[in-house]
Amino acid sequence: MGHQASEGNRSIRQSIKEHWREFAAASAGNALEFYDILIYGYFAITIGNLFFPNKDSAVSLLIAVGTFGISFITRPLGSIVLGSYADKAGRKASMSLSISLMVIGTAMITFCPTYETIGILAPLIIIIARMLQGFSTGGEFGSSVAFMVEHAGIDKRGFFASFQMSTQGLATVFAAGLSALLFALLSPEQLNSWGWRLAFAFGLLIGPIGFYIRRGVAETADFETVKSNRPKNTPLHDLFKYNWHDILLCIGVVAAATAFNYVHKIYMPTYAIKQLHLPETFSFIGAVITGFMLLIVSPMVGTISDRFGRIRIVAISFVFLGVTSWPLFYILNAMPTPAVLFAVQAFVGFLLACGLAAIPALIAEIFPTNVRSTGLAVSYNLSVTIFGGFAPLIATWLIQTTHNNMSPSFYVMSTVLLSLISILLLARRHKATDKNKDFS
Numbered sequence: 001m002g003h004q005a006s007e008g009n010r011s012i013r014q015s016i017k018e019h020w021r022e023f024a025a026a027s028a029g030n031a032l033e034f035y036d037i038l039i040y041g042y043f044a045i046t047i048g049n050l051f052f053p054n055k056d057s058a059v060s061l062l063i064a065v066g067t068f069g070i071s072f073i074t075r076p077l078g079s080i081v082l083g084s085y086a087d088k089a090g091r092k093a094s095m096s097l098s099i100s101l102m103v104i105g106t107a108m109i110t111f112c113p114t115y116e117t118i119g120i121l122a123p124l125i126i127i128i129a130r131m132l133q134g135f136s137t138g139g140e141f142g143s144s145v146a147f148m149v150e151h152a153g154i155d156k157r158g159f160f161a162s163f164q165m166s167t168q169g170l171a172t173v174f175a176a177g178l179s180a181l182l183f184a185l186l187s188p189e190q191l192n193s194w195g196w197r198l199a200f201a202f203g204l205l206i207g208p209i210g211f212y213i214r215r216g217v218a219e220t221a222d223f224e225t226v227k228s229n230r231p232k233n234t235p236l237h238d239l240f241k242y243n244w245h246d247i248l249l250c251i252g253v254v255a256a257a258t259a260f261n262y263v264h265k266i267y268m269p270t271y272a273i274k275q276l277h278l279p280e281t282f283s284f285i286g287a288v289i290t291g292f293m294l295l296i297v298s299p300m301v302g303t304i305s306d307r308f309g310r311i312r313i314v315a316i317s318f319v320f321l322g323v324t325s326w327p328l329f330y331i332l333n334a335m336p337t338p339a340v341l342f343a344v345q346a347f348v349g350f351l352l353a354c355g356l357a358a359i360p361a362l363i364a365e366i367f368p369t370n371v372r373s374t375g376l377a378v379s380y381n382l383s384v385t386i387f388g389g390f391a392p393l394i395a396t397w398l399i400q401t402t403h404n405n406m407s408p409s410f411y412v413m414s415t416v417l418l419s420l421i422s423i424l425l426l427a428r429r430h431k432a433t434d435k436n437k438d439f440s
Helices: 002-018 020-042 044-051 057-070 075-088 091-111 121-152 157-161 163-185 188-215 221-229 235-242 244-266 268-274 280-308 310-334 338-356 359-364 369-389 391-402 408-433
Strands: none
Touching (some): 020 044, 020 091, 020 121, 020 163, 020 188, 044 121, 044 188, 057 121, 075 091, 075 235, 075 369, 091 121, 121 163, 121 221, 121 359, 121 369, 157 163, 157 280, 157 359, 163 280, 163 338, 163 359, 221 369, 235 244, 235 369, 244 310, 244 338, 244 359, 244 369, 244 391, 244 408, 268 280, 268 338, 280 338, 280 359, 310 359, 310 408, 359 369, 369 391, 391 408
8 A cells, every 4th residue: 555655656746747837837827817816805895995986885895796706707708718719729729818818807907097086987997807807717727627637647637637726725825815914014095095906916927927838838639639630620519519418517516616615715704804803814814724725635635536536535525515614604603713713714725625626637537528628618617607706795695684694604505415416416427337437
């Protein structure tokens, strides 16, 4: 057993050494994408005051959080356009285009004048920027996961693809860490004036680096083989004609993990500030802890899934997501202290890593190479749009409607039920078609 583990570790190190540029290329865009998502969520209160002013602060927050969800409306469109582009022109070409669009959207938010300066144009620019970010993000996941999986080889797909989630953890550490620093060092006036722009400007540094790395990497051999053998380049047509049932299964599989992610990680700093009345700095430190756990644990879970099977790992994780969601909110409300928040957020990070890390490789193996990027992008982004993008808005609305601070947990539990049904159907199909190696 020890010899096998040692050989496995040596093999992983060799793969990273051989493919580090591909590794960095696929990770950079994902890091920028998630950093932008987090920063907007973390500064939702500030953005609401500056760009969507309203006499009722609750309405202002609802509008700002709703704008957070607007970017998810364009994600399915981006997944169709950029996902099919990746299956036609290549993973590399699509990844370069998506990261360029991300940078443009981030720059628009960073330098946009406030409502006080240009009136109604300000919120319109923010909305357009968020929609552009959503469009670019829609194609990022499909092309980058396909790129990683196809470079990894069949026995290391889980490990390599898990870095999609590990880099989300890294983005969380940077986004929440910088936010904590800004809230600790700057006065409210400085934050509202220029401090919040620094947080978005930091994201602009990631884009050019990622674009440079992506331009220098090689296309995957799997894609080149399929491209040369395919008589007609129609990935979107083929996907919806032959793989529509795969799309539905993947949407269901992703639902629970994305709902838990957006409620317990992205929405949590706002929840800690508005509902638990904790200082901003403490709420962001909690998010840093979550991100660090996701960063460290995800590759471990990916490696385990390569050895013991992804369906089993994901199913067990979903059960834990469902049974812990309500207790986590209960503990926070019963003991709303920084120490309890930090402990809860560490546990959330661990659960997220267990639930998310094996999913990219799992759903990548469901789709054949000729429609892999399109299938990944469409199914993942539809699920994230439906169950994740508006999760902060749903959570805020549930609390204000029910006057129950633990009501967001009910939303998470309902998505867990859907995902468990989907993973059981996937397991049954896997058993019936005798494709253990491809799906486990």
